[in-house]
Amino acid sequence: MAMELHKFHGGLKLETHKTITDDIVATQHPLPARIILPLRQHIGIPSEPIIKVGDHVLKGQTIARANGYVSIPLHASTSGKVIDIGDYPVPHPAELSATCIVIEPDGEDKWCDISPTHEYASVDPKKLQDVIRDCGITGLGGAGFPAHVKLNEGVRNVVDTLIINGVECEPFITCDDRLIQEKADYVVAGTQMIRHAVQAKHCVIAVEDDMPEAYEALAKLVSDDIELIKVPARYPAGSEKQLIQVITGKEVPSGGLAIQIGIVMHNVATAASVYRAVTRGEPLISRYVTITGKVEAPRNLQVLLGTPVIDCLKACGYEPNDNHCIILGGPMMGMNVTNPEIPITKTTNCILVEKKKNVTIEMPCIRCGACVDVCPIKLLPQQLYWHARSDNLEEAQRYHIFDCIECGCCSYVCPSNIPLVQYYRYAKSQIAAEERRRDGADHARARFMAHEARHDQDQQADSDDLPLLADPESDVQAKKDYIDEAVKRTRQKRGKQQTKPEDKSGK
Amino acid sequence: MIGFIFVLVIGVLFVLSYYPRRRSVSDTQRFERRLHQKIDSIDSLLPQTQCGKCDYSGCRPYAEAIARGNADINQCPPGGELTIRAIANLLGRDPVPFPADKKIDSQSFTALIDESLCIGCVKCIPACPVDAIIGSRQMMHTIIKQNCTGCELCIEPCPVDCISMVPVWTRSKEWVWSKPGSILEN
Numbered sequence: 118m119a120m121e122l123h124k125f126h127g128g129l130k131l132e133t134h135k136t137i138t139d140d141i142v143a144t145q146h147p148l149p150a151r152i153i154l155p156l157r158q159h160i161g162i163p164s165e166p167i168i169k170v171g172d173h174v175l176k177g178q179t180i181a182r183a184n185g186y187v188s189i190p191l192h193a194s195t196s197g198k199v200i201d202i203g204d205y206p207v208p209h210p211a212e213l214s215a216t217c218i219v220i221e222p223d224g225e226d227k228w229c230d231i232s233p234t235h236e237y238a239s240v241d242p243k244k245l246q247d248v249i250r251d252c253g254i255t256g257l258g259g260a261g262f263p264a265h266v267k268l269n270e271g272v273r274n275v276v277d278t279l280i281i282n283g284v285e286c287e288p289f290i291t292c293d294d295r296l297i298q299e300k301a302d303y304v305v306a307g308t309q310m311i312r313h314a315v316q317a318k319h320c321v322i323a324v325e326d327d328m329p330e331a332y333e334a335l336a337k338l339v340s341d342d343i344e345l346i347k348v349p350a351r352y353p354a355g356s357e358k359q360l361i362q363v364i365t366g367k368e369v370p371s372g373g374l375a376i377q378i379g380i381v382m383h384n385v386a387t388a389a390s391v392y393r394a395v396t397r398g399e400p401l402i403s404r405y406v407t408i409t410g411k412v413e414a415p416r417n418l419q420v421l422l423g424t425p426v427i428d429c430l431k432a433c434g435y436e437p438n439d440n441h442c443i444i445l446g447g448p449m450m451g452m453n454v455t456n457p458e459i460p461i462t463k464t465t466n467c468i469l470v471e472k473k474k475n476v477t478i479e480m481p482c483i484r485c486g487a488c489v490d491v492c493p494i495k496l497l498p499q500q501l502y503w504h505a506r507s508d509n510l511e512e513a514q515r516y517h518i519f520d521c522i523e524c525g526c527c528s529y530v531c532p533s534n535i536p537l538v539q540y541y542r543y544a545k546s547q548i549a550a551e552e553r554r555r556d557g558a559d560h561a562r563a564r565f566m567a568h569e570a571r572h573d574q575d576q577q578a579d580s581d582d583l584p585l586l587a588d589p590e591s592d593v594q595a596k597k598d599y600i601d602e603a604v605k606r607t608r609q610k611r612g613k614q615q616t617k618p619e620d621k622s623g624k
Numbered sequence: 625m626i627g628f629i630f631v632l633v634i635g636v637l638f639v640l641s642y643y644p645r646r647r648s649v650s651d652t653q654r655f656e657r658r659l660h661q662k663i664d665s666i667d668s669l670l671p672q673t674q675c676g677k678c679d680y681s682g683c684r685p686y687a688e689a690i691a692r693g694n695a696d697i698n699q700c701p702p703g704g705e706l707t708i709r710a711i712a713n714l715l716g717r718d719p720v721p722f723p724a725d726k727k728i729d730s731q732s733f734t735a736l737i738d739e740s741l742c743i744g745c746v747k748c749i750p751a752c753p754v755d756a757i758i759g760s761r762q763m764m765h766t767i768i769k770q771n772c773t774g775c776e777l778c779i780e781p782c783p784v785d786c787i788s789m790v791p792v793w794t795r796s797k798e799w800v801w802s803k804p805g806s807i808l809e810n
Contacts, residue, residue: 211799479805506803508709539804546800551706553798554671561672561773564754565682600783603743607784 120321120346123366125359127491128351129526131288131449133327138409139291140330143299143417146432152194152220152423153460154180155207159255160262161187166218172199175229177400179251180218189253189263192400194421197222206456208445208465217460220423231398237310242268245314245395252394253401253463258282258355258384259446261464264391267381268314277379279317280364281308281388283324283331284348284355287447290467292405293385294328295417300389301334307388308343310395315381321364322385325350352449353524357382359493371520406461408433410470411441420461426468427457435470444469449525480533488527488537494520498527498537505544510551513544521545662691669710673702674753675775682753696720702774704728733774733789735767741786748778748787 157163164181174180174193181191197220204214234240234248250265281304285293297304304322312320322339324331326347339345348354348363358369360382367378375382383391386404393399402422406429409415413434420429426445430437437443437457444451445459447467488498496517504513521541528537667687678699680686689695690711697711698720705722712719722728735756737748744762749755756772759765767778769792779787792798 209799210801213799508706536804539801542801543803550798550800557773558668558670558672560771561674561754562667562683564756564771565672565674568753568755600743600745603741603784607741607786610785 120344120364122346122348122363125354125362125493126495127493127526128353128359129491129529130350131352133350134289134409135285135291135294135327137289137415138407138417139294139328141295141416143292143295143405143419146418146420146424146429148195148222148224148226148421149424149428150222151200151425152197152222152421153205153217153425154191154194154220154423155205155215155217155460155462156181156191157215158191158261158422158462158464159189160260161185161189163216164188164191166202168199168218170199170202173197173223174199174220175227177231177402178229179400183250187263187266189250189255189265190400191218192253192402193220194402194423195220195222196225196227206459208452208454208459208462210452212456231400233398234395237395238313240313242314242316245310248398249314249391249394252390252399254387254390254394255401255463256384257386257390257404257463257466259450259464259466264383264387267376267383268311274376275379276315276317276376276381278319278321278365278381279308279312279315280360280380280382281311281320281322281385282355282357282360282382283322283328283335283385284360285325285328286350286352286355287449287467288352289409289469290407290447291409292407292417292466294331295407296386296389296405297324297328297331298334301331301338303389303392304385305335305338305340305343306396307390307392310391311381311383311388317381320344321346323348323360323364325354352526353493353522356493356522356524358522371517401463404461404463404465406465407467407469408435409467410444411435411472412470422463423460425458425460426454429461429468430457430470440473441470442473444471449529450523477534479535482533482535485532487530487532491526491530493524493526494522496521501544502535502537502540505540508544508547510544510548514548518544518548659691663687665714666690666711669703669707669714670700671702671707671773673773673775675702675773675777677701690715698722699726701726701728732792733776734769734772734792735774735776735778735787736790737765737767738786738788739764739766741784743784745783747781747783751777751781753777 156166162185165184166181168174168180175196176193178193179190180193183190199218200221201219203216205217205219206212207215207217237245246265246268249268250263254264256262256264283293283297285291308320308322320342321344322335323346324335327350332347335345346364348360353359354363357375361375361380362368365380369375370377390401403419404422405417406420407417408429412430415433418429418432443454443457445454445465445468446452448469451469482499482502484499486499492498500516501513501518501521504516518541523538523541525538528535531537663684667684670683670687672683674682676682678686680689686695686699690697698708700707705728708722709719742765744759744765746759746761748765749757749759753775754771754773756768757765757778758768774789776789
């Protein structure tokens with residue numbers, strides 16, 4: 118099944134460090150002391166809790182429902198008691214907190230009632246999407262886009278090719294590799310189910326050429342209607358746009374989606390979860406996570422969602438200390454973690470422990486152009502840097518800053534150690550914030566104009582009003598006394614506090 | 625022959641001179657129109673807080689003052705540096721630094737009514753330029769957070785001083801990355 122492959126511009130050939138963990142069988146991680154489940158583990162609107170504190174929940178029970186179309190439900194990873202619904206630290210670059218449901222496991226790990234979907238091939242594709250959505254399945258490749266949204270496309274647009282992405286291109290990460298080696302049957306069966314849901318004409322499963330065991334495992338099981346291919350290992354070949362270009366030679370339009378060129382892509386782990394959801398009715402409550410780097414026993418773990426990161430690290434023989442930094446994700450796109458109590462979520466693929474490096478000093482740009490040579494999207498990183506740095510946000514948009522996938526190839530090669538991706542993230546969030554400010558200002562302006570218009574109308578109407586008759590029942594003096602008391606109370610309070618800041622009386 | 629053509633041409637011109645001429649737009653009208661467009665563009669860059677901290681009665685009067693050259697572009701605290709740059713960009717001028725004695729609002733604030741002190745006097749409600757306060761006589765008043773622009777105009781009329789300004793909580797939706805190399809945290 119030789120398929121002619123293409124190349125994408127730029128990219129890097131990196132040291133993969135995959136041999137640390139790729140030949141060790143994944144171990145099931147035991148029940149942690151607490152399960153912390155953020156209401157938002159996906160791109161979209163956070164889900165809404167449907168249980169309360171104190172409730173007892175079973176494993177797999179729906180504990181939060183989807184809130185809108187781009188949202189998915191949340192399920193309990195194990196049976197136990199809901200001990201809190203509140204703000205807890207979650208994976209976030211600034212360590213912000215978010216609303217989480219916290220469960221204390223009761224040790225029984227008892228499942229709720231779940232039911233399979235029989236004869237999926239004869240089931241309406243729309244029904245299959247609902248099953249996948251109800252099981253809380255989101256893209257497990259890292260971005261976390263709700264899977265059912267990328268399945269719906271098959272109903273409205275024609276899907277030419279479904280690509281199942283097993284191209285694990287980031288160094289150190291081997292969770293997909295191990296998943297394929299251990300559960301190739303889930304992956305292949307899940308692929309068939311997704312194919313049915315999107316009604317794709319062609320179907321491809323892709324792995325990297327440095328994953329020979331995974332390739333063999335799949336080759337034994339794929340039927341003739343699925344094309345299994347190996348792509349050359351090059352970072353970031355596993356990124357959606359790059360993989361599409363390698364396999365089909367087509368480019369996703371700037372600012373556009375893969376579906377616009379008739380392609381839908383899902384990760385291998387997503388396919389395996391779909392298999393579980395359809396054949397058993399099992400919701401997404403666990404995933405493979407690679408624990409690697411400077412830990413005693415690096416390996417892949419099958420972890421229940423909501424398990425604190427520190428638990429997984431301890432299981433691999435690591436205690437946090439000042440010499441090491443903990444990274445959630447890989448060395449190129451991962452996020453630094455200072456609070457290891459944060460939970461493993463649907464999009465966590467790796468925990469990497471590295472030695473702390475000396476702070477690199479950012480030096481001036483020497484206009485060498487190395488960044489331009491490696492950008493897989495064929496952007497001009499140097500121009501984006503100049504514009505982001507000088508807050509020239511409109512120009513940055515003209516140079517397609519929103520097409521940047523933040524892969525980090527440019528920062529990696531910069532001889533001046535300029536943290537280029539940080540500049541682009543800054544510019545992107547400023548542009549988004551500016552839009553929010555504009556919307557807020559427009560909203561305020563509309564309300565102000567309505568206020569003024571009503572004010573004018575009222576002034577007009579006042580002259581026509583009948584004089585207000587005093588209510589003979591009311592005791593005016595009592596009212597006056599009440600107000601005087603209240604004012605006296607506050608004056609006393611004010612006297613004890615500092616004087617309030619000066620403010621203008623505008624009008 | 626030539627004479628005949630000559631008379632014909634004069635005749636045509638004579639007739640044409642009776643057609644109503646297109647109203648010529650006078651210079652003043654053109655100036656006014658352009659001025660209003662300028663005011664609109666400047667106003668679209670202002671934050672619409674309607675607070676009066678610029679020493680004008682609202683955002684549009686300030687925009688008009690800038691357009692007429694009566695005010696400088698660095699008088700808006702809620703707008704901050706970004707607004708100064710944006711207006712400078714629009715008008716093709718150099719940005720002007722914020723005056724040292726005034727304070728730029730570094731965070732967004734929203735008003736909060738202490739319900740244990742509120743007496744339902746309705747004095748704050750007309751003060752709010754964007755109608756962000758709900759309440760009625762002797763009924764509890766409350767601020768609608770989504771509509772509050774943080775202008776602080778409601779604080780002064782309150783006889784029991786129950787309104788305070790609190791920072792708007794930044795949830796992860798509103799969080800922004802800080803610029804690399806900046807010393808201050810965002």
